[in-house]
Amino acid sequence: MKPDGKVVLLGDVNVGKTSLLQRYTERRFRDTASTVGGAFCLRQWGPHSISVWDTAGREQFHGLGSMYCRGAAAVILTYDVTNWQSILELEDRFLALTDTASADCIFAIVGNKVDLTDAFAFLPETEGERQPPEQPINSLISTKLKKQVHMSDAIALYKKILKYKMLDEKNAPAAEKMCFETSAKTGYKVDHVFETVFEMVVPVILQQKTEGSLQTVDLNNIKTTKNIQSSCCK
Numbered sequence: 686m687k688p689d690g691k692v693v694l695l696g697d698v699n700v701g702k703t704s705l706l707q708r709y710t711e712r713r714f715r716d717t718a719s720t721v722g723g724a725f726c727l728r729q730w731g732p733h734s735i736s737v738w739d740t741a742g743r744e745q746f747h748g749l750g751s752m753y754c755r756g757a758a759a760v761i762l763t764y765d766v767t768n769w770q771s772i773l774e775l776e777d778r779f780l781a782l783t784d785t786a787s788a789d790c791i792f793a794i795v796g797n798k799v800d801l802t803d804a805f806a807f808l809p810e811t812e813g814e815r816q817p818p819e820q821p822i823n824s825l826i827s828t829k830l831k832k833q834v835h836m837s838d839a840i841a842l843y844k845k846i847l848k849y850k851m852l853d854e855k856n857a858p859a860a861e862k863m864c865f866e867t868s869a870k871t872g873y874k875v876d877h878v879f880e881t882v883f884e885m886v887v888p889v890i891l892q893q894k895t896e897g898s899l900q901t902v903d904l905n906n907i908k909t910t911k912n913i914q915s916s917c918c919k
């Protein structure tokens with residue numbers, strides 16, 4: 686069966702795209718191999734089936750990105766909060782790949798690996814999403830990294846995307862709603878990202894279905910016209 690809508694995860698190598706999807710679908714964090722090409726899984730969201738595509742961040746597979754994005758109802762642009770370059774890459778390398786996405790495509794920006802940062806211990810807990818620390822908090826703090834990308838950077842990128850897509854900020858979903866920080870390792874906010882995106886793609890799917898059925902009608906009309914023409918010419 687053809688899925689009703691498509692959601693695509695894009696982002697640089699190693700930012701945690703596969704881990705996020707695995708955390709969401711399998712409810713666990715385990716070793717991943719760098720993705721080759723792309724892979725998808727299907728999720729049922731109410732009456733709609735949605736395919737979620739995990740793509741490869743590696744440069745050698747870059748050309749495939751726009752193919753995976755074709756007709757996408759949503760794109761999740763993913764970066765690593767401990768790696769400044771990874772958010773730059775979203776703008777420089779990945780944004781153009783979304784040119785093939787649906788005109789109404791929803792954009793979400795996700796900063797992953799927040800568990801690695803010194804700020805993580807102070808984030809509010811989300812029920813059932815955080816695991817208890819394996820080590821005492823003191824030893825954890827000493828191994829933490831400095832956060833290189835902040836929420837304000839993601840919000841600035843989101844606004845640039847709206848400009849790039851020539852969308853009016855007033856009509857698009859608010860940047861604060863579409864920028865997230867996650868940890869695939871602990872599960873922090875992972876469900877929240879996917880559920881928010883799924884919720885928001887439903888109207889896009891319905892719109893795509895309407896356009897699809899209109900196209901069918903158009904095609905029939907063209908056929909009829911052609912038939913008439915050919916019979917006239919006989």
Ligand SMILES: Nc1nc2c(ncn2[C@@H]2O[C@H](COP(=O)(O)OP(=O)(O)OP(=O)(O)O)[C@@H](O)[C@H]2O)c(=O)[nH]1
Binds near residue numbers: 697700702719720800
């Ligand atoms: N600490 C921590 N490590 C993570 C997190 N997410 C992913 N990782 C680790 O980061 C590495 C890369 O994760 P992947 O999920 O394979 O990254 P990817 O974006 O799919 O990479 P490509 O498939 O090569 O594009 C792995 O070693 C993961 O275990 C996270 O939230 N926290």
Ligand SMILES: [Mg+2]
Binds near residue numbers: 703704717718720739
């Ligand atoms: Mg991967």
